[in-house]
Amino acid sequence: MSMTSLDYGKYAIFIWPALAVTAAVLAWMVADSLLRARYWQKKVQVLEAARAQPGEKPAP
Amino acid sequence: MFQALANPQRFMAFSRWAAPVLAVIAAGLLGWGLWLSFSAPEDYQQGATVRLMFIHVPAAYMAMFCYACLGAASLVGLVFRHVLADAAARACAPLGAGFTALALITGMLWGRPMWGTWWVWDARVTSVLVLFLFYIGYMALQAAIDDETRAARASGILALVGLINLPIIKFSVDWWNTLHQPASVFRKGGPSLPPEFLWPLGVMALAYMALFGALWLVRIRAEVWRKRAQSLALQAAG
Amino acid sequence: MSGLWILFRRELGQTWGRGGGPVLALTFFACVATLLPLAVGASPARLASVAPGAAWLALALASLLSLERLFERDFEDGTLDLLALGPAPLEAVALAKGLAQWLANGAPLALLAPVVAVALGAGLSLVPMIFTSALIGGLGLSFTGGIGAALSLGSRRGGVLIAVIVLPLFAPPVIFGAGVIDAYASGLDWRPALSFLSAYSLAALALGPLAMAAACRNALS
Numbered sequence: 001m002s003m004t005s006l007d008y009g010k011y012a013i014f015i016w017p018a019l020a021v022t023a024a025v026l027a028w029m030v031a032d033s034l035l036r037a038r039y040w041q042k043k044v045q046v047l048e049a050a051r052a053q054p055g056e057k058p059a060p
Numbered sequence: 061m062f063q064a065l066a067n068p069q070r071f072m073a074f075s076r077w078a079a080p081v082l083a084v085i086a087a088g089l090l091g092w093g094l095w096l097s098f099s100a101p102e103d104y105q106q107g108a109t110v111r112l113m114f115i116h117v118p119a120a121y122m123a124m125f126c127y128a129c130l131g132a133a134s135l136v137g138l139v140f141r142h143v144l145a146d147a148a149a150r151a152c153a154p155l156g157a158g159f160t161a162l163a164l165i166t167g168m169l170w171g172r173p174m175w176g177t178w179w180v181w182d183a184r185v186t187s188v189l190v191l192f193l194f195y196i197g198y199m200a201l202q203a204a205i206d207d208e209t210r211a212a213r214a215s216g217i218l219a220l221v222g223l224i225n226l227p228i229i230k231f232s233v234d235w236w237n238t239l240h241q242p243a244s245v246f247r248k249g250g251p252s253l254p255p256e257f258l259w260p261l262g263v264m265a266l267a268y269m270a271l272f273g274a275l276w277l278v279r280i281r282a283e284v285w286r287k288r289a290q291s292l293a294l295q296a297a298g
Numbered sequence: 299m300s301g302l303w304i305l306f307r308r309e310l311g312q313t314w315g316r317g318g319g320p321v322l323a324l325t326f327f328a329c330v331a332t333l334l335p336l337a338v339g340a341s342p343a344r345l346a347s348v349a350p351g352a353a354w355l356a357l358a359l360a361s362l363l364s365l366e367r368l369f370e371r372d373f374e375d376g377t378l379d380l381l382a383l384g385p386a387p388l389e390a391v392a393l394a395k396g397l398a399q400w401l402a403n404g405a406p407l408a409l410l411a412p413v414v415a416v417a418l419g420a421g422l423s424l425v426p427m428i429f430t431s432a433l434i435g436g437l438g439l440s441f442t443g444g445i446g447a448a449l450s451l452g453s454r455r456g457g458v459l460i461a462v463i464v465l466p467l468f469a470p471p472v473i474f475g476a477g478v479i480d481a482y483a484s485g486l487d488w489r490p491a492l493s494f495l496s497a498y499s500l501a502a503l504a505l506g507p508l509a510m511a512a513a514c515r516n517a518l519s
Contacts, residue, residue, distance in 0.1 A: 008108040009107075009108065010173075011107060011109045011173055012108075014109060014112065014170070014172055014173050015108060015112060015169075017169055018112050018115060018116070018165075018166045018169040018170070019115065021162070021165050021166065021169070022115045022119070022162060022166060025162045025165075026162075026271065028158070029154075029155060029271075029275055030271075030275065032154070033155075033275045033278040033279050033282070034278060036278075036279065036282040037278050037281050037285065039282075040285035040286045040288075041282075041285050043286075043289040044285045044288050044289045044292065047292035047296065051292065051295070
């Protein structure tokens with residue numbers, strides 16, 4: 001294994017943006033998936049709680 | 061395994077631990093793969109830009125792999141009319157579109173120093189662009205039909221049409237333009253890439269795949285909850 | 299067979315007779331061709347080099363136009379329900395619709411395509427080849443487009459949606475169709491491209507009705 005070098009010279013302006021874009025897109029995919037799952041899980045919990053106590057109106 | 065997972069409750073129990081496990085695997089592989097790609101030697105022709113290969117080529121693999129998953133889920137959904145398969149197909153498309161966009165953007169950033177231009181209308185670039193447009197069309201069709209079951213079936217049919225058409229498109233685009241360098245990883249008689257490049261590439265590809273697996277499961281879970289919330293809301297209203 | 303013939307006659311009448319028939323698509327084709335020199339410049343050398351390809355592009359766009367009404371008309375007035383209950387399978391209905399679409403829209407466009415290409419500066423020797431490729435390719439465009447039309451039944455924003463679904467699928471016929479003319483013009487062997495184009499159109503003819511019928515059943519369910 002050779003020395004790890006982070007100095008990419010004239011190619012740095014292509015390599016770092018590519019890494020940044022990759023990180024951004026992957027992070028967006030992770031965040032969107034997790035938030036979506038959490039949102040609907042909460043929704044189900046709220047609705048189920050409302051069904052367990054019929055007196056109250058479910059949250060809109 | 062498929063039979064067992066076809067039951068939504070069992071799927072939820074399975075994915076509850078499978079998704080985090082896959083996520084941990086993905087994180088580990090991503091760390092290892094990044095370390096390998098940063099420490100890989102420079103290519104004698106491409107210099108430091110060879111490092112772009114380790115994030116670009118796996119994204120391009122995933123663009124196609126996600127489509128294979130989308131097609132398989134759609135086929136199961138259409139043939140067995142299974143709700144979970146429909147949810148899987150629906151959950152797959154945005155991830156596939158994301159990887160395809162990633163492949164296109166990193167490809168442009170690799171093309172500029174290597175070919176001297178951001179964009180070339182060569183066979184592979186054009187095929188991936190068509191694939192991206194196809195993902196968009198798939199999601200647009202799904203969003204434009206209000207009834208969920210009908211939307212799932214219509215987009216499932218479109219996914220199968222695409223499954224037949226995409227190889228034809230690939231062939232036609234290849235025929236149209238055969239200027240690009242031949243595929244260099246899976247070549248007859250063993251891989252032609254030297255091991256110090258093959259390792260980071262392979263590890264990064266596995267990392268992307270594990271990440272996709274984890275996110276796919278999370279999104280299917282979200283779909284299952286969404287369906288549940290909708291039916292609960294209907295019950296409460298009615 | 300006679301049932302299929304009746305269906306086909308009916309479809310042909312509908313496509314040919316209503317709303318100006320192919321005139322609208324032909325006019326659209328001519329409009330796109332008129333805008334081209336205005337967009338890329340009127341230099342004959344430049345126009346001639348893009349003429350066959352531009353003719354094919356305009357052809358693909360023009361064949362999208364009438365797709366929106368292909369199934370929607372029958373879907374809205376309930377005819378499609380009757381056809382689904384009738385003795386002929388929906389696959390046969392879809393086949394009749396696709397063939398009628400080809401004859402009533404594709405064939406007139408194929409006749410206009412060489413005129414447009416020559417007006418843009420393509421050589422007269424290309425005329426038979428442009429007509430042949432446009433006619434054969436039109437079959438594939440009709441049946442591939444029909445799938446998009448059937449899939450977007452009952453959706454909001456049918457027209458744009460059909461275009462977005464269908465245009466990526468139009469890549470092979472456009473490539474092979476323009477490839478035939480290109481190869482013929484530069485004296486190369488044009489037969490491979492023409493056989494690929496024919497193969498695509500025949501595959502669309504064979505498989506398109508299956509997908510269209512499945513999509514119609516789904517929309518009716």
